[in-house]
Amino acid sequence: MIVAEPKPIKEVAGYIKDCTKILVVGCGGCTSVCMAGGETEAEMLAASLRILRKMEGRELVTAVTTITRQCEPEFVESISSKVKEVDAVVSLGCGVGVQFLAEHYRDKWVLPALNTVFAGGTVQAGIWEERCGLCGDCILHLTGGICPVIRCAKSILNGPCGGSQNGKCEINPDTPCAWHLIYEKLSAMNRLDLILQFHPAKDWSKERSGGLRNRKREDAVL
Amino acid sequence: MKSGSNLEKVLSQGKFAVTAEIGPPKNASPEKLVQDAKILKGWVDAVNITDNQTAVVRLSSIAAGVHLAQNGVEPVVQMTCRDRNRIAMQSDLLGAYSLGIRNLLCLSGDHQKFGNHPQAKNVYDIDSIQLIDMVRGMRDDRKFLCGEEIKEHHPRYFIGAVANPFADPFEFRVLRLEKKINAGADFIQTQSIFDINRFEKFMEMVRRRGLHKKVYIIAGVTPLKSARAARFIQKRVAGMIVPDQLIERMEKAGDQKAEGIKIAVEQIQHIKTIEGVAGVHIMAINWESVVPQIVEMAGLR
Numbered sequence: 001m002i003v004a005e006p007k008p009i010k011e012v013a014g015y016i017k018d019c020t021k022i023l024v025v026g027c028g029g030c031t032s033v034c035m036a037g038g039e040t041e042a043e044m045l046a047a048s049l050r051i052l053r054k055m056e057g058r059e060l061v062t063a064v065t066t067i068t069r070q071c072e073p074e075f076v077e078s079i080s081s082k083v084k085e086v087d088a089v090v091s092l093g094c095g096v097g098v099q100f101l102a103e104h105y106r107d108k109w110v111l112p113a114l115n116t117v118f119a120g121g122t123v124q125a126g127i128w129e130e131r132c133g134l135c136g137d138c139i140l141h142l143t144g145g146i147c148p149v150i151r152c153a154k155s156i157l158n159g160p161c162g163g164s165q166n167g168k169c170e171i172n173p174d175t176p177c178a179w180h181l182i183y184e185k186l187s188a189m190n191r192l193d194l195i196l197q198f199h200p201a202k203d204w205s206k207e208r209s210g211g212l213r214n215r216k217r218e219d220a221v222l
Numbered sequence: 223m224k225s226g227s228n229l230e231k232v233l234s235q236g237k238f239a240v241t242a243e244i245g246p247p248k249n250a251s252p253e254k255l256v257q258d259a260k261i262l263k264g265w266v267d268a269v270n271i272t273d274n275q276t277a278v279v280r281l282s283s284i285a286a287g288v289h290l291a292q293n294g295v296e297p298v299v300q301m302t303c304r305d306r307n308r309i310a311m312q313s314d315l316l317g318a319y320s321l322g323i324r325n326l327l328c329l330s331g332d333h334q335k336f337g338n339h340p341q342a343k344n345v346y347d348i349d350s351i352q353l354i355d356m357v358r359g360m361r362d363d364r365k366f367l368c369g370e371e372i373k374e375h376h377p378r379y380f381i382g383a384v385a386n387p388f389a390d391p392f393e394f395r396v397l398r399l400e401k402k403i404n405a406g407a408d409f410i411q412t413q414s415i416f417d418i419n420r421f422e423k424f425m426e427m428v429r430r431r432g433l434h435k436k437v438y439i440i441a442g443v444t445p446l447k448s449a450r451a452a453r454f455i456q457k458r459v460a461g462m463i464v465p466d467q468l469i470e471r472m473e474k475a476g477d478q479k480a481e482g483i484k485i486a487v488e489q490i491q492h493i494k495t496i497e498g499v500a501g502v503h504i505m506a507i508n509w510e511s512v513v514p515q516i517v518e519m520a521g522l523r
Contacts, residue, residue: 153333154303156349158401160394161330162386162413163460170460171335183391196397198405201308201352201367 001030001121002094003128004037004114012045012090013052015111019087020059022049024113025079025101026066027093034128037092037114039066045092045113070097076104083108118150136206136213142194144185149202151178157199224361224408225380227324228296229268232501233409233438238494239501240522241298241411241440242513243270244290246281252289255281258510259293265514265523266295268325270411270503273300277337284318291322298382299323302331307347308356308367315357319377327382327411328353350383351405357381358406383407385439387424388417388463396427403437410437411503414444416455417463418492425496434498441493444505445486445512449473483516490520 016022024046031037046062053060065082067075070093083089088109091098095116102110118130133150139157140147149155153171159179163170167180186192204210223230232239242262247254262269269290273283287297299318301311315326330350334342348356348367356367357379364376383402387395399410415421421441428434446452449472456464468485475481490502502522506512517523 153335154330154344154349155346156303156330158349158351158398160389160391160398161350162384162389163333164389164391165461166390171333177390180391183394192397195394196401198351198355198401201348201356204347 021061023086029069230380246286255289268296270298277334298325304331326379354405386413412442438500440501446482
């Protein structure tokens with residue numbers, strides 16, 4: 001999933017300081033699962049913004065709604081009547097959600113309430129961790145299912161580098177060295193031949209360096 | 223001869239090579255480099271120029287290398303993968319060669335988190351082993367990384383790489399060294415050796431795989447300035463091992479600097495006896511003036 005975290009409340013309050021009526025939109029997708037932008041978080045954000053505004057001696061009217069996924073136009077369209085009524089929309093979707101709302105409601109100011117951080121998963125209750133670098137050319141079949149592109153701070157493909165000690169990354173003693181993990185996994189699987197192979201320079205044109213990416217599945221296009 | 227550099231000549235003649243290391247200044251003057259060149263000239267076979275080490279902005283390693291060469295010291299220009307993509311790196315490789323640089327040391331580079339611009343975006347378009355392969359390809363295959371031919375005046379570098387026998391997993395370090403040799407490394411400079419027993423074990427594994435016959439291994443030595451400095455390296459510097467007894471010896475010494483020099487000399491004398499070691503690399507960053515004394519005391523000149 002895409003993992004996001006709340007922006008500081010004062011930052012969000014600053015975005016809407018000139019508004020009197022806002023719509024706070026939660027997302028039932030990834031940001032709901034990572035407990036940053038679901039129904040509960042949307043209600044809490046609206047309440048907090050109202051309180052902050054009240055402390056300034058002014059009033060803020062908030063409406064709150066949560067849609068199934070902000071990254072799909074049909075769900076985005078489903079709140080059009082509510083959007084019409086407000087000065088601005090505050091989205092608790094990821095960066096994709098904010099943009100889909102802004103693209104759909106062209107005359108409306110759509111503001112982000114979250115910082116979108118990474119593509120990852122839940123490692124334990126309340127803790128999420130990055131796993132995929134979205135590089136567009138998966139090499140997990142060569143690395144024992146552990147991604148060096150995103151889990152190594154230097155994205156090196158022929159690791160581990162000289163800063164790996166006691167299984168930890170040199171930049172953070174709490175972070176496991178991805179290549180150490182790869183080494184252990186391949187060793188346990190009796191596939192160390194894979195780490196001895198030279199991985200040539202990667203083709204980064206398939207990641208964001210190559211420009212905006214899109215995907216088309218012909219048989220699904222209407 | 224692949225490059226014709228002095229360092230390559232010394233090593234290929236089977237002489238015990240001595241290299242030192244300089245960190246360029248954090249300003250735009252060649253003054254310190256000229257001073258260092260004067261101190262080191264005649265004492266060492268070549269001098270490494272670090273490439274923004276610990277991710278702190280410094281005068282460029284290529285420019286610094288030219289200053290050293292103009293003052294009679296052969297440079298080993300270090301190139302890291304942190305700050306440049308393959309386009310900029312190949313461009314700089316052509317440029318540096320056109321300025322007379324012949325020795326190149328390929329490294330990943332310290333992460334920017336340790337430097338004075340932790341907000342910087344790192345590049346790591348290619349890694350250190352891919353860099354070695356790229357430089358070798360430009361020299362031996364006369365091709366840019368993309369496969370396009372370098373029609374004339376291809377750069378012919380003497381290609382260096384680093385090995386850290388003190389990083390983990392220990393048993394993989396020799397295999398990674400082999401990867402670097404296969405990619406095209408001609409010589410290797412190791413991380414500073416304080417734990418000589420571990421280095422002995424490393425070299426034993428190197429010899430078992432016959433790697434010392436495929437590459438020149440230059441062992442890293444760093445003179446300790448004080449017990450405090452030793453403690454700092456032990457606790458704070460990633461990928462280094464400093465045994466407690468070494469720190470205790472420094473603590474007990476009346477003159478810690480003199481003791482540090484003495485230890486470095488003893489280490490060099492020990493290292494010289496290890497089969498497969500082709501030279502020493504003395505890394506006395508910010509203490510360059512001590513290098514001639516160590517070289518002389520160790521009987522290397």
